[in-house]
Amino acid sequence: MKTNGTVRRPRFIAAWVIAGSVLFSTAALRAPAQTLSDLFANRITVTNLAGQIVQSNGAATVEAGEPRHGGKPGGHSLWISWVAVTNGIVTFKTEASGFDTLLSAYQFTSTNVSFVGLREVARSDDAEGLEFESEIRFGVKAGQQYEIAVDGYRGAVGEIDFQWETRPLAAAPPLIVSSLADRAVKLGDTLSLAFTVTNAAAGAYKWEMNGREIDNAFATNLVVTNVSATDVGFYRLRVVVGGGVSYYSVPVEIQINTEGASNTLARPKILDTPDSPLIGDDGSAKSFGGLTKRIQPMISMSSLIGVVRGYNGSQVFNTTFATTDPAEPAHCGNPPGASYWLMYQPPANGTMTFDTIGSSYDTVMEVYTFNGALTSYTNLISLACNNDLGAARGPSRVSVQAVKSRQYVVVVDGVAGARGSAWLNYNLNTNQPALPPTTPSLVATQTIFVGANLTLAPAISGAPVLVHRWKKNGANIPNVTVPVLTLQNVTSAGAATYTLTTTNDLGAVNVTNIVHVVTPMNCTVAKSAGTVNFAFPTAADLRYTILCATNAAGPWTQWAAPFTGDGGDFSTNIAPPGANFFRVRIE
Numbered sequence: 001m002k003t004n005g006t007v008r009r010p011r012f013i014a015a016w017v018i019a020g021s022v023l024f025s026t027a028a029l030r031a032p033a034q035t036l037s038d039l040f041a042n043r044i045t046v047t048n049l050a051g052q053i054v055q056s057n058g059a060a061t062v063e064a065g066e067p068r069h070g071g072k073p074g075g076h077s078l079w080i081s082w083v084a085v086t087n088g089i090v091t092f093k094t095e096a097s098g099f100d101t102l103l104s105a106y107q108f109t110s111t112n113v114s115f116v117g118l119r120e121v122a123r124s125d126d127a128e129g130l131e132f133e134s135e136i137r138f139g140v141k142a143g144q145q146y147e148i149a150v151d152g153y154r155g156a157v158g159e160i161d162f163q164w165e166t167r168p169l170a171a172a173p174p175l176i177v178s179s180l181a182d183r184a185v186k187l188g189d190t191l192s193l194a195f196t197v198t199n200a201a202a203g204a205y206k207w208e209m210n211g212r213e214i215d216n217a218f219a220t221n222l223v224v225t226n227v228s229a230t231d232v233g234f235y236r237l238r239v240v241v242g243g244g245v246s247y248y249s250v251p252v253e254i255q256i257n258t259e260g261a262s263n264t265l266a267r268p269k270i271l272d273t274p275d276s277p278l279i280g281d282d283g284s285a286k287s288f289g290g291l292t293k294r295i296q297p298m299i300s301m302s303s304l305i306g307v308v309r310g311y312n313g314s315q316v317f318n319t320t321f322a323t324t325d326p327a328e329p330a331h332c333g334n335p336p337g338a339s340y341w342l343m344y345q346p347p348a349n350g351t352m353t354f355d356t357i358g359s360s361y362d363t364v365m366e367v368y369t370f371n372g373a374l375t376s377y378t379n380l381i382s383l384a385c386n387n388d389l390g391a392a393r394g395p396s397r398v399s400v401q402a403v404k405s406r407q408y409v410v411v412v413d414g415v416a417g418a419r420g421s422a423w424l425n426y427n428l429n430t431n432q433p434a435l436p437p438t439t440p441s442l443v444a445t446q447t448i449f450v451g452a453n454l455t456l457a458p459a460i461s462g463a464p465v466l467v468h469r470w471k472k473n474g475a476n477i478p479n480v481t482v483p484v485l486t487l488q489n490v491t492s493a494g495a496a497t498y499t500l501t502t503t504n505d506l507g508a509v510n511v512t513n514i515v516h517v518v519t520p521m522n523c524t525v526a527k528s529a530g531t532v533n534f535a536f537p538t539a540a541d542l543r544y545t546i547l548c549a550t551n552a553a554g555p556w557t558q559w560a561a562p563f564t565g566d567g568g569d570f571s572t573n574i575a576p577p578g579a580n581f582f583r584v585r586i587e
Helices: 270-275 301-306
Strands: 015-018 021-025 051-056 078-083 088-093 101-108 118-124 135-140 145-152 159-168 183-185 191-194 204-209 221-224 233-242 245-248 252-257 286-288 291-293 312-318 340-345 350-355 363-369 381-386 397-402 408-414 421-429 446-449 454-456 467-472 485-487 496-504 507-518 524-528 531-537 543-549 569-574 581-586
Touching: 078 159, 088 101, 088 245, 101 135, 118 135, 135 245, 145 159, 233 312, 270 340, 270 408, 340 421, 350 363, 363 397, 381 397, 408 421, 446 454, 454 507, 543 569
Parallel strands: 183 252, 446 507
Antiparallel strands: 015 021, 051 159, 078 145, 088 135, 088 159, 101 118, 101 145, 191 221, 204 233, 233 245, 233 252, 252 312, 286 291, 312 421, 340 408, 350 397, 350 421, 363 381, 363 408, 454 485, 467 496, 496 507, 524 531, 531 569, 543 581
């Protein structure tokens, strides 16, 4: 059904059967009308096997010390306590909420009933198959209490459709009581993943990577030796209780960073990139793993362990579960399909080259920067983009002048929604430094007639981002922030000194453009006593030169010394031998 254009999925209504007998019916045990609470201390407690609460989080707040629900920043959280009245597997979700939600379940680990005493049991940001809505599922033991929080991703608000359902079990299932953090490892490392599970003998276990079962992985821990690009992606542990009943651990994402930056992660959401950036390290001799790190030029992947962080390396990740954000810009003209973002701050000034050579799918890439805080796509300033490098459906490559004081965001997207294993390779060449704004030459004075159009476009180069400001006779010209100034239908008031000031992170340059505006003059010629009187009006500060020729096609030569006008009329007698044509050049 639909309500106000939003799809409303049917509420949970089910009967659970064990050994041929109906044990519980969720239709009979649904929660009565309840509300989620803004303040943690005011949360209500429910014991129903299933329920649904539809409520806005627009007026909700976040309290001091409150954890990040779903592992992400929120802003408008709501709470409820739920007590399991039976052993089983419970599902909480925000399906049909219609905006980007976060969801977490917690338990108290001690008698401390504040935020400090909470241990996270399960979390979700974007649940697989639910786009931006969230879903968590975990095993529960009868009598245990869980604190459930739902929030909006980075301050998002809307109507929350909060639902839960319990599948009862005759005996307590295994319970996962630990979580794993996303991280990056180096090529060739050994990856160890392990969950702490209580009552482990009550179930069986299967590991999955990117939704596919891993052969011979039936323990609560997993070891992957000699990690390569085929090993990156999402890992989760499936807990199998029996009779087709199972649930999963919270997925953990594993990526590769060849420089050993374990906390550097590419993310499917741009606003998550500040939490896991690649920050360059400009140390010239630091011990790392028993090796001395050195600044090196382009080198092979096998030797990247010795590089100072941020100069050369690769970030390898898998985009199988990448999402599409309708608000996301089209990268290099391609509609967004499956994008991943990485924030990068260089260790030194230089020319930064990014490419996706080695990726398993057709990529498109764009490099952006921003001023101030990164809060939305509108902050992005595009610097360079590329779709296919050299051949159709090939990798991408871009180069930009980069400065160490600025942060950059690189996006790798899949053409037409393509997904797979992505290599984002980066190389900083400090022998090609980023430059302050410069101009190759002085700009000549320009003279135009009243009513004409004029474009002032001095040549400016330098590292982006270039910021432009124009002044006329020292006064700012409002709303002109481009390096081109167009003057249309110029009047005499347009005569002025126009100054373009261009700045970037490294310096500034001023370019002066002097514009003279003249009114087309009428010359008068009068013949008297064998001489010709030649007269015309002048304007102050303009330079006048009388030219003569024997025919209108020229060549023209200077007849008398140039002079500067004073605003009055100029008159002279001319009678040069053989000269039949005269004209005046105004500068």
